[in-house]
Amino acid sequence: MKKLWMVCLLCFAGLHLVAQDLVYSNLKDLLANDGNLVEGLKVEKRTKNNIVLYGGADYRITANNKSMCKYLKNRCFAVQVDTLLYVNCKKLRYKRLRFGAWYAPAVQLGKKIYFCAMPLGSVVGGNFVEEDDVKLGGNIGDALAASSLVTKRVCYELNAETGKIEFLDKNKMVELLKKSPELKKAYLKEDSQEAKHTFKYLLELKEQQKP
Numbered sequence: 001m002k003k004l005w006m007v008c009l010l011c012f013a014g015l016h017l018v019a020q021d022l023v024y025s026n027l028k029d030l031l032a033n034d035g036n037l038v039e040g041l042k043v044e045k046r047t048k049n050n051i052v053l054y055g056g057a058d059y060r061i062t063a064n065n066k067s068m069c070k071y072l073k074n075r076c077f078a079v080q081v082d083t084l085l086y087v088n089c090k091k092l093r094y095k096r097l098r099f100g101a102w103y104a105p106a107v108q109l110g111k112k113i114y115f116c117a118m119p120l121g122s123v124v125g126g127n128f129v130e131e132d133d134v135k136l137g138g139n140i141g142d143a144l145a146a147s148s149l150v151t152k153r154v155c156y157e158l159n160a161e162t163g164k165i166e167f168l169d170k171n172k173m174v175e176l177l178k179k180s181p182e183l184k185k186a187y188l189k190e191d192s193q194e195a196k197h198t199f200k201y202l203l204e205l206k207e208q209q210k211p
Helices: 002-019 027-031 048-054 066-074 121-125 138-148 170-176 181-190 195-209
Strands: 021-024 036-038 042-045 059-062 078-081 084-088 103-109 112-117 154-159 165-167
Touching: 021 027, 059 066, 059 103, 103 195, 112 195, 154 195, 170 181, 170 195, 181 195
Parallel strands: none
Antiparallel strands: 021 036, 021 078, 042 059, 078 084, 084 103, 103 112, 112 154, 154 165
């Protein structure tokens, strides 16, 4: 009975350890897996209305005290909650365009970080605006086109060596999947560059890289 109690205690301790979260101050720390253990982080999916009104990424991550909340919002680069990774979009730029505040789901593959965010720029955004989204020309038409992209997501690639962020288009994705013929075939069959399709293949690649 005593041995059984000890086994249960060790299992509980192991589960508690796994449940602890990691915060990374910068990209260098994330690549080195040099994060700080914290407890009690709360991941909240932002509502569509909130994103429309204030912009930014899909997830708000908070803590039990004000100082940690301030750190998470303004200084923290990335957070790992259980096995899920999120990057802070506040300081990230794509062609000098801002993603806004808060966190986006991400996955690390080698020295590159892939994350989901709203389409930015005319080249990327133009691929995802429906014909019915823009009914007027000029500034008003541009505003309507931008608003139609608020709930759409694509994947971006952050190159840790150069610090450059690029749109993860179809060609880049096919190159990533070249060593996984089955995943490549399934991806091409879906024929979509939206994050809801692309990101699942990035996660699959991550799983395949595990020892």
